[in-house]
Amino acid sequence: MWEQYSYGILVVMVAGVIAFLALARERDDLHKLLLLDLVEIVGLGMIALLGTDLAEALILPGLTVGIAELLALSQIYCTKEGIRDRPVRGLNIEVIAKADAPLILSIFLVAYGMVLSGFTGGGVAGLGLVFLFISRTYREDLNLLEMASGISWALWIFAFFVFMFLPQYWFVALMGAAIGILLKVTVKMSLVGTMWGEQHD
């Protein structure tokens, strides 16, 4: 196992060096940001190589910090370049919008996500829904989704309270937490997929 870890680190380092070389040659601000995000994902590989539960717990905050910095920097970029108000209106590709393929792919992803369950499953299922929403152009009523997200979050928290105060019912809590986080992440991701660039009133 130790050997593999060393090789893995070597690969990550080589990837990092390549990415930083590219960064040193790049002159465009936006491309620099994109390259850095790429480097960061590779860097997270170094934590992932630990291959333990601890590593999984460490990747999430690492990813969150990366996304937070990415969002902050994108905002600064928009401000400094004076870019504003350019709503994104989904993928306007006629072939995708008319065909059945997005639906089939989405069903597959959602089903697979439910099998995976938990946070990862939520991510996969959410991706399926995002794909469906951006390939269709019609509008959904998002209030229902927002409510589902809130309720599933409450379920997740409730499960944690069961863990803390009634540990003998751990199985119920486990199921509640798994389903809650699955729904929550799925719904949140699909909201992210549909709400971008829209003006809220």
Add this chain to the structure above:
Amino acid sequence: MIDLVGGVPLFVLEFGDELVYFTPYTITLFLLALTFTVLVLISRPERQIDIAFGSDAYRAKEISVDEMRFRRLMAIACGLATMGAMVTGDIFNFTLFTAMVGITNVGIVAAVKSKHVQDAAYQYGLVALAATVPLFAGAAIYAAVTGSLSMIELMKGTVPAVPLIAKGMLVLGVIGEGMAPFYAAKAEMFRAPGAPYVIMCSLSSLLIFLRVVEIVMLG
């Protein structure tokens, strides 16, 4: 336990996987961060006055209340993150707090709505984002080699020695995150309107540099 930079821990709190401890060294740093956060909380923003050379004329720069409020929020968040970085006894929590110091510093600098300040903030943000890579990677190698992220375990000297590359990466990451004063100076932030908040950049960088020295000397 003899050659500890920070001295022997006076107080250790282990709450689940959250680990907090105080040594004489970290108490000093923590109190410094706390004092400055309170100062930021109660101090009133200044208005920059430019005096035209050779005459009696002067002009005051107007800054909107919203901008001030945002910078105060960022300065307080920066103070809290610094305090966290001072007292935590967990390597990964330290890196997270350091990354948060970096983000809040970006926020403090970027709140000024002028082109050259925004440029400096963006460049600093890129450096901070790049620095998170060695920062987290260093912590990951710590965990891989010693099997623990606890600084108390490192102090005991029972775990394997931490390789130099992990320490180097940790220091490199902290240097990158703590670059804020350089960019703030580059953007002439210290003279810029709303001066009291920008001092938090310098203070937080100084404190995380001092803390990482202690951490690197541990294992």
